[in-house]
Amino acid sequence: MVGGVEEHLTVGRVAELAGVTVRTLHHYDEIGLVRPSARTAGGYRAYAAGDVERLREVLAYRRLGFGLREIADLVDDPATDAVAHLRRLRGLLLEQRDRAAAMVTAIDRELEARAMGISTPPEEQLRVFGAQLYEAIGSAYPATRRTEPRIAAKVWEALGDARTVLNVGAGTGSYEPPDRDVTAVEPSAVMRAQRPAGAAPCVAASAESLPFEDQSFDAAMAFSTVHHWQDPIAGLREMRRVARRVVVFTYDASTTGWLERFWLTRDYLPEFAGLLTEWPSLADLTRAIGGRAEPVLVPWDCADGFFEAYWRRPEAYLDEDVRRAVSVWTRVGARAEKRAVDALRADLDSGRWAERNRDLVALDSAELGLRLLVA
Ligand SMILES: C[S@@+](CC[C@H](N)C(=O)[O-])C[C@H]1O[C@@H](n2cnc3c(N)ncnc32)[C@H](O)[C@@H]1O
Numbered sequence: 001m002v003g004g005v006e007e008h009l010t011v012g013r014v015a016e017l018a019g020v021t022v023r024t025l026h027h028y029d030e031i032g033l034v035r036p037s038a039r040t041a042g043g044y045r046a047y048a049a050g051d052v053e054r055l056r057e058v059l060a061y062r063r064l065g066f067g068l069r070e071i072a073d074l075v076d077d078p079a080t081d082a083v084a085h086l087r088r089l090r091g092l093l094l095e096q097r098d099r100a101a102a103m104v105t106a107i108d109r110e111l112e113a114r115a116m117g118i119s120t121p122p123e124e125q126l127r128v129f130g131a132q133l134y135e136a137i138g139s140a141y142p143a144t145r146r147t148e149p150r151i152a153a154k155v156w157e158a159l160g161d162a163r164t165v166l167n168v169g170a171g172t173g174s175y176e177p178p179d180r181d182v183t184a185v186e187p188s189a190v191m192r193a194q195r196p197a198g199a200a201p202c203v204a205a206s207a208e209s210l211p212f213e214d215q216s217f218d219a220a221m222a223f224s225t226v227h228h229w230q231d232p233i234a235g236l237r238e239m240r241r242v243a244r245r246v247v248v249f250t251y252d253a254s255t256t257g258w259l260e261r262f263w264l265t266r267d268y269l270p271e272f273a274g275l276l277t278e279w280p281s282l283a284d285l286t287r288a289i290g291g292r293a294e295p296v297l298v299p300w301d302c303a304d305g306f307f308e309a310y311w312r313r314p315e316a317y318l319d320e321d322v323r324r325a326v327s328v329w330t331r332v333g334a335r336a337e338k339r340a341v342d343a344l345r346a347d348l349d350s351g352r353w354a355e356r357n358r359d360l361v362a363l364d365s366a367e368l369g370l371r372l373l374v375a
Pocket of ligand 1: 145168169170171172173174175186187188191205206207208222223224225228229366375
């Protein structure tokens with residue numbers, strides 16, 4: 001509105017603003033996709049505010065690769081209002097961004113591998129393109145990733161008396177409580193496909209844009225996933241929005257002390273520190289949900305093969321299956337991975353590892369920076 005009069009945009013002006021040709025706009029008009037419903041003072045056809053809103057949706061879906069016929073169905077759906085379109089578009093764009101990020105990771109990995117004279121098998125070359133990180137590595141996940149009952153018990157206790165639970169970044173659902181009404185959210189099709197028969201229903205969405213109304217669940221949980229989100233703070237705020245209680249299992253990246261404490265990062269894989277630079281601090285994470293953090297010790301025989309799980313079973317890290325089920329190894333790149341594994345193997349063979357880590361044998365559990373955030 002300008003001075004109380006609604007401003008209509010001419011076809012030429014719209015074309016200029018949106019970066020499309022006038023011909024495209026005429027075509028959309030002819031096929032009934034977006035019609036300029038107003039008239040300028042001079043009698044020319046012009047776009048009213050509602051037309052511009054519709055055009056914006058059409059152009060956004062177009063940019064995401066939808067065909068015009070599909071777009072017509074989408075924008076004509078009376079059940080989807082402008083806000084719902086924006087939410088859906090946002091989710092689709094985030095997915096596209098994730099896919100691009102995963103492609104960059106895959107390309108970096110292959111470049112490093114090539115530099116070392118290692119060739120990437122054709123199957124892997126194909127799998128990584130057009131996929132999110134978990135689309136690329138997710139199929140290796142079930143080999144070693146499963147419920148650790150002692151940690152699960154803590155998570156479930158923190159859920160309190162929640163009856164309805166949203167599990168965000170649910171993966172294969174290892175920590176979903178069996179006795180509650182669970183809804184899962186998981187953006188990776190590979191991970192969704194690996195959910196066991198009878199697992200809770202799973203929605204394809206990302207934490208940053210949860211497709212649920214405010215306060216739809218008694219509790220929302222997230223296990224070992226926050227560090228994968230493009231925007232952890234936005235994702236946690238979303239969890240807070242849709243649920244009354246929030247429970248998050250994550251890693252304290254605010255101090256480098258944990259890197260020193262865990263022999264794997266201290267002596268073999270210092271590159272892990274580089275992955276943490278963009279992680280929000282524990283204080284920021286806790287603030288986003290308005291809760292508290294408590295340490296979670298890792299049992300020496302931890303059943304879930306996450307990164308820290310084998311702190312007292314170092315030989316496990318020599319196993320390719322163990323490493324492929326943990327994204328850290330893919331993220332640090334092939335060169336760092338090979339160097340770390342070779343050095344560890346040598347130290348295990350020579351007895352140097354045992355000598356350096358003598359104290360660990362007496363411990364049943366270790367404090368390695370894992371935290372349960374509860375709000
Ligand atoms: C290490 S797995 C953990 C899976 C599961 N919570 C568990 O403990 O077995 C991390 C999961 O986070 C998912 N993820 C990645 N980005 C996400 C996002 N933006 N929102 C929600 N989940 C995401 C991945 O696809 C993957 O399934």
